[in-house]
Amino acid sequence: MKLTGWLGLTIAVLILLGCGAAIVALIDISGGAFALSPADLAAIRFTLVQAGLSAVGSVVIAVPLARALARRRFPGRDAVVTALGAPFLLPVLVAVLGLLAIWGRNGALSSFLEVLGAPRLNIYGLTGVVLAHLFFNIPLVTRLLLQGWASIPAEHFRLGHQLGFSPYVRFRLIELPMLRTVLPGAGLLVFLLCITSFAIALTLGGGPKATTVELAIYQAIRFDFDLTRAGMLAAIQTLLCLLVAGVAMLTGTPGEARAGMIRAEAAGARDGLYLDYTIIGAAGMFLAAPVGVVILRGAPALTDLPASVVEAAIRSILVAITSAALSVTVGLAIAVGLVRLAIFRPLLARLCEGAILIVLAISPFVLATGWFILLRGHVDPFAIALPMVVVINALMALPFALRSFVPAVALAERTDGRLADMLGLTGATRLRHVLLPHMRGPVAFAAGLAAALSMGDLGVIALFGSTSTATLPLVMYQLMGAYRMETAAGAALLLLILSFGLFAAIDRMGKSNDPI
Amino acid sequence: MIRFEGAVLRNGAFDVRADLTVEGPGICAVVGPSGSGKSTLLLALAGFLPVVQGRLSVDGRDITHVVSARRPVSVLFQDHNLFAHLSVTDNVSLGLRPDLRLSTDQAAQVRDALHRTGLDGLQGRKPAALSGGQQQRVALARALLRDRPVLLLDEAFGALGPGLRREMLLLVQSVAIERNLTVLMVTHEPEDARTIADHVMFVEEGQAHPPLTVTEFFAEPPPAVAEYLGL
Numbered sequence: 001m002k003l004t005g006w007l008g009l010t011i012a013v014l015i016l017l018g019c020g021a022a023i024v025a026l027i028d029i030s031g032g033a034f035a036l037s038p039a040d041l042a043a044i045r046f047t048l049v050q051a052g053l054s055a056v057g058s059v060v061i062a063v064p065l066a067r068a069l070a071r072r073r074f075p076g077r078d079a080v081v082t083a084l085g086a087p088f089l090l091p092v093l094v095a096v097l098g099l100l101a102i103w104g105r106n107g108a109l110s111s112f113l114e115v116l117g118a119p120r121l122n123i124y125g126l127t128g129v130v131l132a133h134l135f136f137n138i139p140l141v142t143r144l145l146l147q148g149w150a151s152i153p154a155e156h157f158r159l160g161h162q163l164g165f166s167p168y169v170r171f172r173l174i175e176l177p178m179l180r181t182v183l184p185g186a187g188l189l190v191f192l193l194c195i196t197s198f199a200i201a202l203t204l205g206g207g208p209k210a211t212t213v214e215l216a217i218y219q220a221i222r223f224d225f226d227l228t229r230a231g232m233l234a235a236i237q238t239l240l241c242l243l244v245a246g247v248a249m250l251t252g253t254p255g256e257a258r259a260g261m262i263r264a265e266a267a268g269a270r271d272g273l274y275l276d277y278t279i280i281g282a283a284g285m286f287l288a289a290p291v292g293v294v295i296l297r298g299a300p301a302l303t304d305l306p307a308s309v310v311e312a313a314i315r316s317i318l319v320a321i322t323s324a325a326l327s328v329t330v331g332l333a334i335a336v337g338l339v340r341l342a343i344f345r346p347l348l349a350r351l352c353e354g355a356i357l358i359v360l361a362i363s364p365f366v367l368a369t370g371w372f373i374l375l376r377g378h379v380d381p382f383a384i385a386l387p388m389v390v391v392i393n394a395l396m397a398l399p400f401a402l403r404s405f406v407p408a409v410a411l412a413e414r415t416d417g418r419l420a421d422m423l424g425l426t427g428a429t430r431l432r433h434v435l436l437p438h439m440r441g442p443v444a445f446a447a448g449l450a451a452a453l454s455m456g457d458l459g460v461i462a463l464f465g466s467t468s469t470a471t472l473p474l475v476m477y478q479l480m481g482a483y484r485m486e487t488a489a490g491a492a493l494l495l496l497i498l499s500f501g502l503f504a505a506i507d508r509m510g511k512s513n514d515p516i
Numbered sequence: 517m518i519r520f521e522g523a524v525l526r527n528g529a530f531d532v533r534a535d536l537t538v539e540g541p542g543i544c545a546v547v548g549p550s551g552s553g554k555s556t557l558l559l560a561l562a563g564f565l566p567v568v569q570g571r572l573s574v575d576g577r578d579i580t581h582v583v584s585a586r587r588p589v590s591v592l593f594q595d596h597n598l599f600a601h602l603s604v605t606d607n608v609s610l611g612l613r614p615d616l617r618l619s620t621d622q623a624a625q626v627r628d629a630l631h632r633t634g635l636d637g638l639q640g641r642k643p644a645a646l647s648g649g650q651q652q653r654v655a656l657a658r659a660l661l662r663d664r665p666v667l668l669l670d671e672a673f674g675a676l677g678p679g680l681r682r683e684m685l686l687l688v689q690s691v692a693i694e695r696n697l698t699v700l701m702v703t704h705e706p707e708d709a710r711t712i713a714d715h716v717m718f719v720e721e722g723q724a725h726p727p728l729t730v731t732e733f734f735a736e737p738p739p740a741v742a743e744y745l746g747l
Binding site for chain 2: 156158163173
C-alpha cells in the first residue's frame with residue numbers, strides 16, 4: 001500500500017467523520033426530544049407528497065417519451081437526446097424563472113387564458129413545486145430509460161418481428177421486463193432528489209401548506225434562530241434521505257447491460273407513429289420553452305446589469321472553480337485509495353465506496369446546519385459562508401466524480417500499472433506518466449460538472465449569505481423577491497451562460513489529440 | 517431453393533451483392549472473413565434489412581417485400597434467442613402463438629418439439645438455468661414448431677465448444693433431412709461445413725459468390741478461398 005493510497009483513504013474517513021459529526025451535533029442540539037408540532041408534521045407530509053407526485057409524474061411521462069425516442073429516427077434526434085442531459089447543468093433558479101414566465105400568474109399561458117375569459121393560473125405551492133421537479137426529472141428518467149431500451153438485445157425485436165408479435169405482445173414480452181428492472185431505481189432516485197431540492201421549494205413553495213422539511217430548517221435558522229427545531233428537523237431529514245438512499249441502493253441495480261451481438265437499429269414499428277411524434281413534440285415544448293423565454297427576456301437586460309450582479313458573478317466563478325478543483329482532487333485521491341484497497345480487501349473497498357455515496361445522499365443543507373452548530377461560538381459562520389459553500393459544493397459533486405474515477409483508475413492500474421511496477425515507476429513520476437494521462441478525460445468532465453453545479457447552486461449560501469458574500473444565484477433570488485424581473489432575467493441569462501460555459505470550457509481541456 | 521436475383525442488400529452504409537441460387541432442400545454453409553457480409557445476407561433474407569435492388573425468392577415465391585413474420589424463414593442467432601423471463605415451454609410456444617394461449621393439441625406439439633430436441637424435463641426452467649447448448653436447443657425447438665422451409669443459422673453455435681457444436685450440427689442435420697429444410701448456416705469454422713453441409717458459399721468484401729459443392733470448395737478452391745482457408 002503506497003502513500004497515495006493511504007492519503008485517499010484518510011480523506012474518505014475524514015469526510016465520513018465530518019458528516020457523522022454534523023449529524024451528532026444536530027441530534028445533540030435537538031435534545032433528542034422529538035416533539036413534532038403540527039407545522040413540522042405538515043412539512044414532512046408535504047415533502048413526501050410532492051416527492052411522490054414528482055417521481056410518479058416523471059416516470060409516467062418519461063416512459064412514452066423514451067419509448068418514442070428509442071423507436072424513431074429523425075433529423076436532430078441525437079441533438080434532442082443530448083439536450084435531455086442539459087437540465088442537469090441548468091441552474092435551478094433559471095428554470096424557475098422560465099417556468100414562471102410560461103405558467104405563472106403573469107406568464108404566457110395566463111395571458112392566453114385571460115383572452116379566453118378563464119382565470120389566470122397560480123402555480124405557487126404544490127403545483128409549482130411538482131411542475132419544476134417534472135421539468136428537471138423527466139429528462140433524467142428519459143435518459144435512464146433510453147439506456148434501458150438500448151440494453152434490449154436487437155435480436156429480441158427481430159424475433160418479435162419474425163414471430164409476428166402484436167404491439168401489445170411486443171410491449172409485454174420485450175419492453176416490460178426492462179421497465180421492471182429500470183423503473184424502481186429511477187423512481188427512487190427522483191424521489192430522493194425531490195426530497196432534497198431546496199431552491200425549488202424556496203422559490204415556488206412556502207406558506208403553511210407548501211413547506212418542505214428543508215425549507216422549514218431554513219426558516220427556523222434564518223428567521224426564528226430556533227436551533228433546537230432546526231436540529232430536530234435536520235435529523236428527520238437525514239433519516240428520510242438515508243432511508244430512501246438505502247432502499248434505492250438495494251433495488252437500484254439496473255443489471256449489467258445485456259446488449260446483443262447485433263448493433264441496434266431503429267425498430268421502425270409502423271404503429272403509433274403520430275402518437276410518438278406528438279409526445280416528442282409536447283415534451284420538447286415543455287422543456288425548451290422556459291429556457292427559450294429566459295434567453296429572450298434576459299438578452300436586453302444583459303448589457304445593462306447592475307454592479308452587484310457583476311460582482312456576484314465574479315464571486316460565483318471563483319467559488320465554482322475552487323470547488324471543482326477541490327472536488328476532483330479529493331475524488332482522485334479517494335479513487336486511488338479505493339482501487340489500492342480493492343487489491344487487498346475488495347469487500348471493504350466496496351463497502352467504503354458505498355458508505356461515501358450513501359453519506360453524500362444527506363442533504364448538503366443538513367450538513368451545513370450541522371457544521372454551523374459545531375462552529376458556532378468558535379468562528380462567525382457568516383464570515384466563513386463562502387469557504388463553507390466551496391466545501392459543500394465540492395462534496396455534492398463528489399459522487400459523480402467517484403463514479404467515473406474509480407473504474408478509470410482501476411483500468412489505468414490494470415493496463416499500464418503492471419508495466420510501471422515492473423519498471424519501478426513510483427510517486428510523482430508514476431502519477432504523471434501512468435495515471436494522469438488516463439484520467440484526463442474523466443477529470444475534466446467531472447471538474448466541468450462540479451463547476452457548473454456549484455455555479456448554479458442556491459442552497460447553503462441562502463442560509464449564511466450576506467451582501468458581501470452573495471453569489472449570483474442568491475442575487476438573482478433577491479432580485480426576483482423584489483419583483484425586479486427584467487434585471488432578474490438578465491442575471492438568469494448570465495448565470496445560464498456561465499454555467500454551461502464553465503462546463504464546456506473545463507470539459508474541453510480533457511479532450512486532446514493524444515491517443516489516450 | 518433460395519434465389520438472390522441481382523440483389524443488393526443494405527446494412528447501414530454497407531452493401532452486399534448477391535446473384536445466385538442456393539439449391540434445396542439441403543445445407544449450405546456461408547463462410548468468409550469477418551465483416552464480409554455473411555450476416556447481412558441472412559438478415560436481409562429474414563426481412564430485417566432492406567433489399568435496395570433486385571429480388572429474393574424462396575421456392576419460386578417472391579419475398580422481396582414480404583414482412584418478416586410472413587416469410588418462409590426461421591432464424592437462430594448466436595445469442596439472445598430466448599426471453600429471459602419466460603420458461604422453456606413458453607419460449608417454444610411463442611412459435612405457435614405469440615399470446616401463449618395454446619389449445620390442447622398445440623400444447624402436445626410443444627411437448628413433442630421439446631422431446632425431439634432432447635429437452636425433456638427442462639420445460640419449466642428459465643433460460644438462465646440452461647447451458648449454452650440447451651438454450652440453442654430451445655430456439656431450435658421453436659423453429660421446428662414454426663415449420664418454415666428455410667432455416668437460417670447466424671453463427672448459432674459459434675459460442676459452443678467443439679464437441680457440443682458438433683452435436684448441435686448433427687441435430688440440425690437430422691431435423692433438416694426429416695423436414696426437407698433448406699438450411700443456410702453462417703460459420704467461422706470451415707470444419708462445420710465439412711461436418712454437415714452439401715454446399716459452401718463464399719462471401720468477401722460485400723460480394724456473395726455462388727455456392728460450390730463441399731468437395732469442390734475444399735479440393736479445388738478458387739484463389740480467394742484458398743487464401744481465406746490458408747491453403
